[in-house]
Amino acid sequence: MKKAFFSKVASSLLLSAGVLASGAALADETITFDSAGNAVFGLTHDTAGDFVDTYLFSIDPATQAWLSGTAVTGKTWIDGARLANYGITDITFFSEVDGVRTNLDTAFTNGNAIEFYPVDSLLAGNYGFTVTGSTLNNASGGSYAGTLNVVAAPIPEPATYAMLGIGIGLLAFSARGKTNNKLG
Known part of the structure; x- marks a missing residue:
């Protein structure tokens, strides 16, 4: 009786550990940009099937950013040929505010190369993207990798707009005073 009880406890602990380990595999990955504005991402899936992987990143304050990404899939030996075993069907950007995406x-x-980017520029904040796809051969997993590039343009401060307005006003004032009396 004790043996059966300990066997059930041990199997439930192993099952719980497996569930926790599988949940850890689905955790969001955080990527960071280097000084040139590049970040690298990618994952290897050991088993066949569908996948949805999520990557998180932040855009610095006082920056307006334009992003561009590319990705490639790994090749696997299938039926005597090197074929892509991964199919990426979609990559979608999202914004995240207070845990809401x-x-x-x-x-x-x-096509021959995977390209993706948000249509509009991104302001300072927390963002991410999801990579959705599946393995093509049900017998094995596969991998993919990619890069994300950010080009940041600083957002002018309110004082810059005030100086621009004053400059235009001075130009208008100086142009107003120059009239030709001979023409009438």
Whole structure:
């Protein structure tokens, strides 16, 4: 009786550990940009099936950013040939505010090369993107990798707009005083 009880406890602990380990595999990955504005991402899936992977990043304050990404899939030996075993079907950007994710309009092309980018520029804040797809051969997993590039343009401060307004006003004032009396 004790043996059966300990066997059930041990199997339930192993099952719980497996559930926790599988949940850890689905955790969001955080990527960071280097000084040149590049970040690298990618994952390897050991088993066949569908996947949805999420990557998080932040845009610095006082910055307006334009992003562009590319990705490639790994090759696997299938039926005597090197074939892509991964199919990425979509990549979608989202914004995240207080834990709520809102999808952004994203351009995605999947031909010889995978390219993706948010249609609009991003302001300072927390963002991410999801990579959705599946393995093509049910017998094995596969991998993919990619890069994300950010080009930041500083957002002018309110004092800059005030100086611009004063400059235009001075130009208008100086042009107003120059009239030709001979013409009438």
